[in-house]
Structures are given as structure tokens and as C-alpha cells.
Amino acid sequence: MMKKNTPATLSDVAELAGVSKAVASRALSGKNRPISADKKARVCQAAELLGYVANPFAQSLANQETGLVAIVINHISNVSDLTLFDSLIQGIQSIGKQALFVRLKSLQDIDQLQKNAFIQRVDAALVLSDLIEPQLAESLFYTHNVIMLNGKSQDRGYSVKVNEALGIKDAIAYAQRIGIKRAVLIAGRQSSVNEEQRVEHYLTHLAQANIKLESSVFCDYSYDEALAYLTAANIDMSDELGIFCTSDSMAMAAVDYCQANGVTKYSSHIFGFDNTEFSRRGCYQFSTIGFDKHDFVQSIITLVKQAQSNDLSVANEHNEKRLPTKESHLIIDTQFYLNTP
Amino acid sequence: MMKKNTPATLSDVAELAGVSKAVASRALSGKNRPISADKKARVCQAAELLGYVANPFAQSLANQETGLVAIVINHISNVSDLTLFDSLIQGIQSIGKQALFVRLKSLQDIDQLQKNAFIQRVDAALVLSDLIEPQLAESLFYTHNVIMLNGKSQDRGYSVKVNEALGIKDAIAYAQRIGIKRAVLIAGRQSSVNEEQRVEHYLTHLAQANIKLESSVFCDYSYDEALAYLTAANIDMSDELGIFCTSDSMAMAAVDYCQANGVTKYSSHIFGFDNTEFSRRGCYQFSTIGFDKHDFVQSIITLVKQAQSNDLSVANEHNEKRLPTKESHLIIDTQFYLNTP
DNA sequence: CTGAAAGCGCTAACAT
């Protein structure tokens, strides 16, 4: 693989078009900078000819925008992450920016984050990891376009939250309707705020539906831990028991547990979370709670754009004081997906 | 969320340490530039105090390294992608670089790629997408550190390939041993070179094992397409039939197809590919072919480092001619994972 | 070993 000769620069384009660098820059800037039509045409043609693409590093240096959007995640493991990441990358690319993935396995990785100069200078940051508190987010990025997606937020700033109450309520209402009287709750990571709220909702609605919570446990959303718990606890299945899981992976474990123990009519008694494809497969049939990932991502991308334009207008006003950004808190509703054969 | 005051610059550090910018730069450069011990200490201390982190955009401009590694993928959909991406990101971060994800859904997205200035200037590119030919890769990046991971490669350059012959051979040998006489092959995307080679291996070894290939089809690796095919073709299961799938998702479809048709003893007759966790779950039990993702990623990261140091040494020699890079083609072997209850 | 100065490629005043 040969390295190409060094890429064409703006100077090359300007020279070929017979104009100054400034004119060339304006012609190609996208925005409506003052420039005569014919020169603009000449410049564009020259750029085309040379295969010119502006060096984003030089651009960043000159105009304070980087074109990078950070996606800060815990390590990837959940099956529901697949579709989410796919559309997140797509969304970010659709507004002409690049997706920079930052993976946080533990609190110790945060030290590294703080020294990561790229991260510091992204145009926006999407925080999915529950390891990051709003306060920390504030000090981690030089941009104020931080969008909290992990269920946390402060008064000022941006967040997209998922309203899980709706889906949970419907799921439990359904459970009540089919005669479920007792419940087991298999939750995810205890340290997550999302998860705390979720559990809260389950408790509330379970109580309202007169379903007795027999036991509950925090796992890490994983199949293995959930299966281990069910096996160890030797959960007694009967027609009246419902198993509520806060991830589809754990619901799969519940299905396997039932099958292993010869319980046949389990499908309508197991409730997952995330609405992954697995909830509707031949083997694994269970109901699940989820939300539209596409809507979610769209909201996020819209927010990124909006945040950035706020940013620019503030900058244009030559406002010396660093204003806190406008705030915006979007909410996406979950719904209950009934999947029984 | 308040934007911080503008980040500390090298000048700030130099001033605080009472030295020139040049000295400060050298002190912090990591490499062994000539500098007195006490000044070095003073500079480091000042940097620490100010929380200084070099601006990577300015650095890139000055020294031609960007610290970015592109991961060029097709859209994410396969369950086997989860663990792979997770360790890929981790690996890239472990050598102090950032992972830039580029998602290619179709050939049309490639146009955009060619105009993507970030992509052009990454330090290395990991190409997983089968949409990208070696020749195209050559013209897409200014670096020659392009590592082909999609089964394609040319003489010069880097690649890590997976030797799938071994696992496939063992799987078919096992099939023969348990009395399988007929086979159905459900393959993935036809346009993929990886996939072509794979099919080739299946054909060869099936023939050698005297197993008759009754039908074969190209799907897109997905559960849905595979299930649709099986249903439409109304495949006749019997003890002597083996179903070979080139993804675990499609193998899951085969399991569900069998169950739906009342076939009970299917587990040892279905063969997947990727060795995902799903092949060993209560519901879905089937054998699968796969390779160690961790080894794979390690090889890739090692190659990235090696490629870069070649790069640097070439640069240091002030070699005016653009040398083709050294070449390196690593091979990872697959193995057969027998999963039967 | 050190510092002054040039320059990476671009944009944004500021004059014209």
C-alpha cells in the first residue's frame, strides 16, 4: 500500500483557481460567506480537480470545532447495544460528524479519560455510561454540549431520558390480568441510577396490582448471573409466579431455567426488558418492555444539532461570560410488548 | 454545564516553569529529547499543576500523527460483533489511540468516505467491511497502515486473516462420525470474499466426508432470512441431515425451525459459526465454529504498533521515495466447538 | 542543553 503524495492544501486550490487563500476558504466554507459567483465556481472546480479535502486538524485549530462526537459507554456486552450503537453511529455520521467511542470498564478508567485530549475537545458528548455523574461530565469536557443518556441529569444541560413507568405499568397490569400473584424481580447493576428508578417502578406497580414480591436480586444484566441466581435460589415456579427481568438477556436465562426444570407454560410469565429480537424468537418467547431506539437516537441527534447552534449563537454575540447552556430534557416513553406464542 | 475557561496551553506551562516553549515541548514529549533533569522536572510539575494536556489537533498539524484509528465496518447487526467491538475499542485505547467508527451500509456510503478528511488522516485503519477492496483501501487513506480484516489482501500491506479450514474440517468430521449423510448449507452474503472461501471449504470437506449437499443458499447472516429459507424450502429433517450455517444467528433459526416442526433430536445436527454465547444456552444448543477473539484483537493491535514504528523509521531515514510498507499477513485458526447437551 | 523562529493548514478579522 503506497502512501499518497501529500494531500492538496487550500493554498494549492487557491493558486490553481487564481485567488487568495481567504477567497478559497470562503468559497468552500459551506456557510454563506460573501463571494462572487464566478470565483466560487472556479474555486470549487479547482478543489474538485485536486481532490481537495480540508484538513480537519487545521480547521479545528483555527475555528474551535472538532467534528468529533464522543460516545461514552460501559463495556459493550448487552445484546440491546447492537441496534443502539448502529443507529447512533449512523446518526452522528448523518450530521457530518465522527463517532469517537470511549469505553469505560471501571472507575479507574476515568482517570485516563480526564487526560484524554480528544475527549476534552469533542463538539458533543453522549454519555451512556452510568459511571459518569453530571458533575464529573461538567469537568470532563470543554464543550457544554454534554447529553446525559444514563438517566442522570442536572437542572442545566441536556438529557434524554426514558420514561420506564409506562411500560412497566402495562406489563404488570397484564400480569395481574392473567392471574399472576407472586413475583421475582431480577434487576441489573445496583449502582446505576436508571436501575434504581426502574426497580422503584416495579415495586410501586407490583404493590398496586397486589402482586407479592417474593424475592429480588441485582445482577449485572447478564444471562449467566441471572441463571446462577435462579438456580441457587431454587425458585419455585407455579402458575401464579411472574419473573420480571430488567434485561432480555436475563429473561432468556429465566426461560432456560424454566425449561430445565420442566416447567412448560412459562412464556407469558416471563418479562424482559429492551425489546430485543430475542424476545420474539421461536425458542425464547417472552414479553418485554422497550422503546423505539430510532426515536431515541433521533432525539439525541436533534439535540446535538440544537446544542451546537446555541453554542454558536452565544459565541457570535461575543458574550464574554461563559453562559450555561440552555437546558433541554427529553423523555422517551417505553411500552409493553406482548410476545406469547 | 459550564464551559471551562480555555484549556492550558504549552505556553502557559512554559511560562510557569520559566522556560521556553521548545524546552517545555521536549520535556513533555515522551521521547528522549536532550534536556536537563531539573528543567524537565519543573516543566512536568507545572504541567501537572495546570492540568495541561497537549492539544492533539495542534500536535497533528505539527507532526503528522493523529492518534486516531479507524474501524471501518458494515452496519452492526451480528451478535458476534458485540465482543469483537468491545475488545477492539479496548485494544485501541490501550495503545493510547482513539477508535473512530465508520459505518458503511452500502457502496454509496463509500463516496462519503472518500471525502472524509478524518478518515484520510488516521494513523491506521482496520477494515472489516467487505465493501472495501484492497485497491480502494489504498486510495482511501494517506497512511499505509491499513490492516485488512475482511479476508482480502494484496501482496504488500497488512492483513489478519482467519483460517477457517480447520474448524470447518473438524465440524464436518464430527458430522460424519455421528452418521450425517446429507447436508444443507446456509451461507452469508455472497459478495463477501470471506464467505466465498468459507463455502469453498464446506464444499471440499463435505465431499471428502461423503456427505451429500442437498441444497445451499446465501442469506445475509440473519436469523430472519435463514428461517424464511428453511420454511420456504420445507427442508426435510431426518437423522441423517446436517444443517451448516455460517453464523450463529442463522443456526438459531435452524433450531427454531426444527422445534417448530416437531423435530426433537436436532442439537448435534446443527452447526453454527462464530462461537457466540448463544450456541451454548439452554434453548439454543448447537455446535459452532469460531476463533479466539482476544487473540485476533491482540494480533491486530500488535500489527498497528509494528506498522507505525516501520512508518516512523522510514520517515527518520529521510527517505524521499514513498516506500511501500513492509508486509505482514497473520493467520488466526478457527476451531470446532462441540456443544451438545 | 536551550531558545528564537518558522511553519503545519486553516479561518477570521481587518483593511481595501
Place this chain on the structure above:
DNA sequence: ATGTTAGCGCTTTCAG
């Protein structure tokens, strides 16, 4: 509307 100029923050000659 256009060109000139001055940086953005850093690394790197090149003289001391």
C-alpha cells in the same frame, strides 16, 4: 467582494 495578516497550539530546525 477580495486580499492581507495574524494567529490557533504545537514541534522542529537551527543557531547559540
